[in-house]
Amino acid sequence: MKGFATKAVHGDLHTKDMHGALRMPLYDSVAFEHESAKDIQLSFEGKKPSHSYSRISNPSVDDFEQRIRLLFDALGVIAVSSGMAAIANVLLTLGQAGANIVTSRFLFGNTFSLFEKTLKPWGLEARYIDMTDARALEKSIDENTCAIFFEVITNPQLQVADVAKIAGIAEKYTIPVILDGTLTTPYIFKSNQFGVDIEVISSTKYISGGATTVGGLIIDYGTFDWEDCARLEEDAGKFGDFTLLLKLRREVYRNLGACLAPHNACMQTLGLETLSLRIDKSCVNALEIARALEKHPKVNSANYPGLRSSKYYETAQAQFNDKFGGILTFELNNRKECFKFIDSLNIIRRATNLNDNKTLILHPATTIFCEYSEAQKREMHVSDSMLRLSAGIEDVEDIIDDINQGLEGL
Amino acid sequence: MKITINGEDYLTAKENISIIELLEERNVARPETVSVQINGSFVKRKNFSTTVVKENDEVDFVFMMAGGSLR
Numbered sequence: 001m002k003g004f005a006t007k008a009v010h011g012d013l014h015t016k017d018m019h020g021a022l023r024m025p026l027y028d029s030v031a032f033e034h035e036s037a038k039d040i041q042l043s044f045e046g047k048k049p050s051h052s053y054s055r056i057s058n059p060s061v062d063d064f065e066q067r068i069r070l071l072f073d074a075l076g077v078i079a080v081s082s083g084m085a086a087i088a089n090v091l092l093t094l095g096q097a098g099a100n101i102v103t104s105r106f107l108f109g110n111t112f113s114l115f116e117k118t119l120k121p122w123g124l125e126a127r128y129i130d131m132t133d134a135r136a137l138e139k140s141i142d143e144n145t146c147a148i149f150f151e152v153i154t155n156p157q158l159q160v161a162d163v164a165k166i167a168g169i170a171e172k173y174t175i176p177v178i179l180d181g182t183l184t185t186p187y188i189f190k191s192n193q194f195g196v197d198i199e200v201i202s203s204t205k206y207i208s209g210g211a212t213t214v215g216g217l218i219i220d221y222g223t224f225d226w227e228d229c230a231r232l233e234e235d236a237g238k239f240g241d242f243t244l245l246l247k248l249r250r251e252v253y254r255n256l257g258a259c260l261a262p263h264n265a266c267m268q269t270l271g272l273e274t275l276s277l278r279i280d281k282s283c284v285n286a287l288e289i290a291r292a293l294e295k296h297p298k299v300n301s302a303n304y305p306g307l308r309s310s311k312y313y314e315t316a317q318a319q320f321n322d323k324f325g326g327i328l329t330f331e332l333n334n335r336k337e338c339f340k341f342i343d344s345l346n347i348i349r350r351a352t353n354l355n356d357n358k359t360l361i362l363h364p365a366t367t368i369f370c371e372y373s374e375a376q377k378r379e380m381h382v383s384d385s386m387l388r389l390s391a392g393i394e395d396v397e398d399i400i401d402d403i404n405q406g407l408e409g410l
Numbered sequence: 411m412k413i414t415i416n417g418e419d420y421l422t423a424k425e426n427i428s429i430i431e432l433l434e435e436r437n438v439a440r441p442e443t444v445s446v447q448i449n450g451s452f453v454k455r456k457n458f459s460t461t462v463v464k465e466n467d468e469v470d471f472v473f474m475m476a477g478g479s480l481r
Binding site: 012014015042043044045046047048049050051052056057062066069075076222237238239240241242245246249250 | 416440450471475
């Protein structure tokens with residue numbers, strides 16, 4: 001099996017269900033029984049490949065993890081309860097008080113909140129830079145830097161950094177690169193071929209199959225030597241390549257308890273099967289919508305990495321295989337106009353999510369960035385006149401008609 | 411040849427068996443996801459086919475599903 005869609009549909013052909021079910025059954029059970037006390041001991045020690053308790057592992061979740069592992073060509077995968085849980089689990093495994101992460105000044109609002117409000121009081125510092133500025137990146141790194149973290153396409157600024165360049169700098173200083181690849185997934189961007197060591201993904205978005213369930217993924221590509229990580233150095237001597245995954249599974253992930261529900265794993269496995277079809281359609285729709293907005297006289301500007309007017313077009317084209325994702329933004333005159341436009345829409349839904357099957361619209365400044373000051377929002381390039389649109393998989397003419405009637409009413 | 415796998419005695423007909431052969435002989439599913447130690451030392455995956463297990467070696471296969479302590 002070579003093709004992405006074939007792998008996504010069939011997974012590991014060698015793993016058969018005991019009854020021949022073509023779809024992995026839902027193992028909606030908390031606990032799993034063992035033949036003897038010795039068997040339970042071996043299971044807890046990791047010396048027997050069996051499930052004991054669903055907060056730690058579960059057959060339905062394991063099946064989803066293994067499909068992702070094959071599809072991403074990864075060393076291993078841990079599925080968690082959300083994309084935010086994926087980021088938190090990884091940083092709580094690599095970081096410690098006194099350490100720092102170098103990250104982008106453009107981050108998803110909740111990720112910024114995690115760094116500034118949740119992790120900072122525990123002593124983990126986040127240093128914010130422009131990820132397209134290699135010099136700034138090098139200047140921010142010191143002996144306490146435990147990771148470089150950034151989003152593949154920033155939300156909602158839609159900045160696209162040169163991932164290979166960032167990974168090259170990280171390699172020079174032996175620091176792991178963590179990429180939030182939610183908006184691309186490996187169907188658009190094979191991050192391990194650009195030097196990314198760990199990818200975190202909100203599987204709630206593209207993967208879930210149309211916003212069916214909330215979930216997250218931690219993907220370890222097996223490329224970083226954990227002996228070079230201060231927090232994991234001791235364990236690395238014993239577990240080598242698998243150090244991060246085992247540290248998570250047998251400590252941080254287990255203790256935090258942010259496991260993926262088996263039901264969600266089944267829904268997301270189903271979503272995975274149609275992932276490439278849905279991404280293709282949403283990317284085509286996003287580009288057509290962006291082109292229509294760019295030409296419209298009532299729109300001040302349209303921002304989409306697939307537009308030639310985007311300053312990130314060439315970087316995106318080099319990295320993303322002619323697919324630029326499903327998210328775009330555009331500017332009207334002010335918040336009042338944005339709200340009037342949102343309220344006039346008939347098909348496009350007023351909701352905060354990304355990569356749903358339905359086209360969604362949001363005013364970022366008053367929603368996902370509402371907790372930040374005006375100065376912080378300016379620093380993050382989140383303006384009061386910006387709207388974010390997540391292209392769905394509908395017939396794009398209907399979406400453009402809906403946008404046009406909304407703009408005509410302004 | 412007598413060795414120990416995960417604390418249990420194990421007899422294999424083959425002398426100087428490689429790790430990859432041992433994983434196959436034991437029908438270990440998804441061997442690429444198993445962390446292997448010989449006498450407490452981690453073996454890199456890329457060395458599975460060249461690293462040989464000898465008489466009386468203590469081999470540990472560690473699977474990713476475990477919830478017990480790292481120690």
